[in-house]
Amino acid sequence: MNARSALFDLYGDHLRTRGRSAPIASLVRLLAALDIAAPAARTAVSRMVRQGWLSPVRLPQGRGYALTTKAVRRLDEAGRRIYRDAPDTWDGRWHLLVIQHIPDRARRDRLRAGLGYLGYAALDDTTWISPRASAELEPLFATEGVRAERFAAGYDGDVRGLVARAWDLDGLARAYERWIDEAAELLATRPGEGDEEAFAVRSRLVHEWRKFLFRDPGLPATLLPDDWPGTRAARFFDEEAARLLPAASRFVDRCLDGR
Structure with missing residues (x-):
C-alpha cells in the first residue's frame, strides 16, 4: 500500500465523516500503523495538495489538511460505490x-x-x-x-451479450474469487484483536476492495450472471468491515485527539 492510496482510504473511510480534516501529526501516526514512514506520509500529503485533493488548514492542534470540494465529491461517490448505498434498480435505458x-x-x-x-x-x-x-x-x-x-x-438486442462484449465479466469474476481467498487469509493471519491492529487490518481490507472501483462498473444485478461472485465478495466485505469498525474507529479517534 503506497502512502497516497492510504491517505485516500483514510480520508474516505474515516476522516470524511469527522470534519474532513486532520492534523499532520495525526495523519503521520495513522499511516505509521500501516507501515508507512513519516517522510513518505508527508511527501504524499504535499503531492495531494499540488493535485488539488487536500488544502492546508490551521486546526486547534496545529497545522493540518482538509479535503477540497473536488476530493469530497470524489470520495462521496466512491463511498456510495464501496458500500453500495444507491438502490440497485435499472430502468433498462x-x-x-x-x-x-x-x-x-x-x-x-x-x-x-x-x-x-x-x-x-x-x-x-x-x-x-x-x-x-x-x-x-x-x-x-x-x-x-x-x-x-x-x-x-434503449438497446434492441441481447442485453447480456452487449454487456459481455463491453466489459470483461469473466476476468472480473476471477478477480472477486481471488479477493475472497486473499481477504480470508489476511483475516486469519492478522485477526485485528487490538484497536491499532483492527485499524490496520480493516484499512488493508478496504484498500484492496477499493481497487474494484477501477474494474467493476457496478452493473445492475439484472445484467450480471447468476451466482455472481461479486455478490459473495460484497457480503464478506460488509460483514468483516463492520466487525472491525468499532475498534478501528477508537484508534482513529485517539490519534486525532493526540492520545
Whole structure:
C-alpha cells in the first residue's frame, strides 16, 4: 500500500465523516500503523495538495489538511460505490456518450481511464455506455477539455451479450474469487484483536476492495450472471468491515485527539 492510496482510504473511510480534516501529526501516526514512514506520509500529503485533493488548514492542534470540494465529491461517490448505498434498480435505458475525437494520446488515455472509473465501457473509440449517468462526468470533461453528446437509449438486442462484449465479466469474476481467498487469509493471519491492529487490518481490507472501483462498473444485478461472485465478495466485505469498525474507529479517534 503506497502512502497516497492510504491517505485516500483514510480520508474516505474515516476522516470524511469527522470534519474532513486532520492534523499532520495525526495523519503521520495513522499511516505509521500501516507501515508507512513519516517522510513518505508527508511527501504524499504535499503531492495531494499540488493535485488539488487536500488544502492546508490551521486546526486547534496545529497545522493540518482538509479535503477540497473536488476530493469530497470524489470520495462521496466512491463511498456510495464501496458500500453500495444507491438502490440497485435499472430502468433498462443506457447512458450513451459520443465523444469528440481527441488527437492527443495522453489526454485520450486519461479520459479512457476516467470514464472506466466512472463505470463506462467503450463500444468504439468515441462511443461509451453505462447503465447509469455519472455525476462526475462534468468535472472529468472540464479537466480534459472534452465535449460529448449524451443520450438515454434503449438497446434492441441481447442485453447480456452487449454487456459481455463491453466489459470483461469473466476476468472480473476471477478477480472477486481471488479477493475472497486473499481477504480470508489476511483475516486469519492478522485477526485485528487490538484497536491499532483492527485499524490496520480493516484499512488493508478496504484498500484492496477499493481497487474494484477501477474494474467493476457496478452493473445492475439484472445484467450480471447468476451466482455472481461479486455478490459473495460484497457480503464478506460488509460483514468483516463492520466487525472491525468499532475498534478501528477508537484508534482513529485517539490519534486525532493526540492520545
